[in-house]
Amino acid sequence: MVTGRIDFEGDGQIEGAALVDGSRVAVIGGGPAGALFTYFLLDMADRVDLKIDVDIYEPRLFAEPGPIGCNMCGGIISETLVQNLATDGVFLSTDVVQRGIDSYVLHTDVGSVRIATPNDEMRIAAVHRGGGPRDVTESRWESFDHHLLENAVERGANVIHARVDEIGRIDGRPTIKVHGGEPRAYDLAVIATGVNTSLLKSLEGLGIGYLRPKLTKTLIREYLVGADEIGRSLGTSMHVFLLDLPRLEFAAVIPKGDYVTMCLLGEDIDNALAETFAAAPQVRAIMPPGWDPAARSCQCLPHINVHGVDKPFAERVVFIGDSGVTRLYKDGIGAAYRTAKAAARTAIFEGVSEGAFRDHFLPVCRAIQGDNRIGAYAFVLTRVAQRFRILRRAILAIARDEQRPGRRPRLSGVLWDIFSGSAPYGDIFRRMVDPVLAVRGIMALPGVLVATVRGPAAAVAANPNPRR
């Protein structure tokens, strides 16, 4: 067991367990969290002349279409993550990005509003996490997860395409056992499996204080529509919905290359709710003529983490991405990036002891969890808006007014950041309760009241439905 001190510059020392030349690291899960951790770990190791070996255990083949390559996700790379990756040298080419997103269209029962990015730039990437839905015969795009994993391999990682049966400990070091194999000892085990695996349950019995995160279910559907038809109907906008449908918290329709992805979030989400949503006139209005909601290419109901674990680390073990702490509802890949990088920084510069992760990795997780608590309040406000038509009218009136040249996009910025996950929830909440926004709401009130008295038909007639 390698324990003790490492000295990079003659005065920088690490107390306790540390990675040294020849150390071996196991990453369980080759999705974005695992691949990005490996990329950053090997990059930082190279900067300090440290030679380490990394094995990534990943049974799925992300380049393949269908369940074998699928990571069950809406496939939106947020504005912030696009910029972070660009700064870190992770290039997202047109081989990976199926559609650049330059705007959000908020749809409600009383109308829609389009909120564009600054400079009319494509700042959000719509991707497929795997090789695409099961009916893809020849994929025209590279899978996002495969792309990240290739980046890690180019840095020197070794991918083992096998399912991990068991994670154990021998002499204080983590061991990894795949089906039919012998346990292999490592100096650090990084758990990046996500939450849709039974492996996490077995880790609760490892005696390292790990308790699984709290989960909720989402529903994701893919529809084959065709690139040209998508361009004509949905354009380069992500479409989000604030509809007063029982049990529905949030819904989005995302244009990809040839496919359209539908993502639903809510209470006890099921097929019936998906059918109700798909039949809503606001959804049918943005989909191409003749679209059949029943003719889906595939569907899944994956779990997502809605309350992260309190102790996402132990001696020589760290949990990153969804299996540890993630962002509430939005930008899970962005949170995977943050926790992966924080874990890699800690492992290289601070060590792999429990104390090192507590002092240097946990603060990043706590910052995300603290922000999630504020986010929960922000989502309460959107739920209130979902229930009261007069509020939806006010939101639309203000947001539309802000699209005029020269107007400061206060509410539009809030909506943009809520839907895109581009800013911390604390920042969004502060802007939500901005007095200037309240004044704008009061000023919009007379028009809103008139529209409410006239009824929904008048409001919709006065409000063309922007598609792109």
Place this chain on the structure above:
Amino acid sequence: MSSAALGRFYEDGEVVVHQGDVGDSLFVVQDGLVEILVEEDGSEVVLRTAGRNEVLGEMAIFEHLPRSATIRARGRARILTLDKRNFLRRINEDPSLAFRMIETMSHRVRELSHEVVELQAALAGHGSPAEVVEH
């Protein structure tokens, strides 16, 4: 496949930023080439070209000074803008985000040092700056 592209397209000769502008963003070349040029007394000197995945405009991020050069598309180019304020906030949270930028700036200082040495050598051989320019 323009709908699959991140950033914004700039046509050949279109200026991304002008020398002297206030710098509130930096840029990453997504596709194509751009040239970095300095305009002085009505004439242009192209300092260098930059291609895919190169980060530009970082000097204006760290200094409160106007842009020192113009960035212009050479052929059709696609550029992604990074906001200064968000970028600095992210560096504050994650200082390692600046590793690559420091590396880039270090590389450019090395290149400039090399050019200074070459110019000094040329000056020593030819006697006057005018002669060096002529060569």
